[in-house]
Amino acid sequence: MAAVVLAADVPPPPEPITVEQAINDLLSMLYRIRHKLQTLIDYYIFPDVTPSAVSDYDPRLRILQTRLQSLSTLSYQKLPYIISNSDQVAGYYLNQVAEQMHNSVHGIQRIFTSHYDRDLEDRQPFIAIWDAITYKKSQIGELGRLHPSNPRRLRAEDMRPNELGSFCRGALQISNGVDRGRISFLESRDLSEGNRRKLKAFGGAFLTWQCPECSYRVRYHVSSSNTSNIYTTDEIRQHGGLAIKYRSLFLAKSHLYLPPPGTTTRVIDLRRRNSKIMIPSPLKYGCVFCFAHGHDLVRHRSAFTTPQALAEHIALRHTRPTPPTLMLHLFSVAIEGKLDDARKRWDVNLL
Incomplete structure (x- = not known):
């Protein structure tokens, strides 16, 4: 007998989001990841030397932060005028960042669980951030369908x-x-x-x-x-x-x-017809x-x-x-x- 899927069992679609909102939210999550990483280092490792397997994560996270800050300088209201499907294109780059954030969270928790505190496997200090990134990825995935910066879905040449x-x-x-x-x-x-x-x-x-x-x-x-x-x-x-x-x-x-040549119209003041007019x-x-x-x-x-x-x-x-x-x-x-x-x-x- 086929299973009956109730409407209540189907998760609701993610809330619509703009590219700018997605960037700001990912930046906020990056700050949280870096802060939690430093908290774990201070609690479990300091004052000993931090192993490179742990310390290498913060530079990677800073690189992701720099990428997001760079993307935040673009005008996503103007991009549709030169790039077709600009929201979908931006979503591709944001999804790459979110995926690397997921990988970092997983790697950090695995290191601290394996080498410092087995109980972290149950406490899952990164679970809230993990779930937030997962949800953000689902929102980013909708950018190519909703086109919030270009609701009419026009090509750049038709804008x-x-x-x-x-x-x-x-x-x-x-x-x-x-x-x-x-x-x-x-x-x-x-x-x-x-x-x-x-x-x-x-x-x-x-x-x-x-x-x-x-x-x-x-x-x-x-x-x-x-x-x-x-x-x-x-x-x-x-x-x-x-x-x-x-x-x-x-x-x-x-x-x-x-x-085309000859189609432009120039208006010249007849009172100045004998003077030299510089046309840029x-x-x-x-x-x-x-x-x-x-x-x-x-x-x-x-x-x-x-x-x-x-x-x-x-x-x-x-x-x-x-x-x-x-x-x-x-x-x-x-x-x-x-x-x-x-x-x-x-x-x-x-x-």
């Missing part, structure tokens, strides 16, 4: 229409794994002197990636069939004295909406790291007219400290040439 001064839909598409860009051969008359020198030295050709949503285009050099697109080209851009290297793909991901260069690039931290795109501060200006800004503002791990991974940012996965290639290298 707002293309408009001047904002990231282009084409940039958001390629940042989120959808590339509808067009490729064309760069004519000889459009080559710069630097381009010509590179062709003379290395051969190959220059291609351009054309955004499908605006008039932005970026050129890149290819020299073999294995490096014949914007994802695989081995061309590296750098500017003398700057602690950063990057590839053209990062520029494509960072570009702002540029209207159009903004072409935005800093995804500034935007992710909640800053608007502002000329000279987080929005720029040239690749070099963007690179100078990132080298100055985002190397100490580096962006949170979530941003490093999503935008393929290496630190001194190292990525989380050695098989991947970087689009930005912070030196």
Whole structure:
């Protein structure tokens, strides 16, 4: 006879939570774990030397604390505008931290139970924290389903229409794994002197990636069939004295909406028609790291007219400290040439 499951036996679903709340709650639990660990050390070990098997836990917990504090600097209200399914992505990183907290709690209690006090197995000093982490993991697991920062579940490219001064839909598409860009051969008359020198030295050709949503285009050099697109080209851009290297793909991901030529309207005061009017260069690039931290795109501060200006800004503002791990991974940012996965290639290298 099949067992009958009563409604009362089914645990209620976890209460909804935001990413910000989850981070704060995990930080609070980390403080409790570290405090309880120190209490156990003071009671069972002090004044003797603390064995490394015990003392090594606090540095690990501090690393988790630093990760959470770094994630807390992001604006989870703005992330949906550049990262599709941003709550689910954030939940992945938070769940990793929660899992390591679980492992630490289990390891600490096992050491003290095995070597200092068998009665701790019954008293279970970490049981309340263990249960709290378990419940928090269930709440974090719901982030990808509920999308509290983006209830309409829109893709990043659909969060707002293309408009001047904002990231282009084409940039958001390629940042989120959808590339509808067009490729064309760069004519000889459009080559710069630097381009010509590179062709003379290395051969190959220059291609351009054309955004499908605006008039932005970026050129890149290819020299073999294995490096014949914007994802695989081995061309590296750098500017003398700057602690950063990057590839053209990062520029494509960072570009702002540029209207087709001839579609912009300029209003000029006829009384000043004989005077010289300085029209500022159009903004072409935005800093995804500034935007992710909640800053608007502002000329000279987080929005720029040239690749070099963007690179100078990132080298100055985002190397100490580096962006949170979530941003490093999503935008393929290496630190001194190292990525989380050695098989991947970087689009930005912070030196």
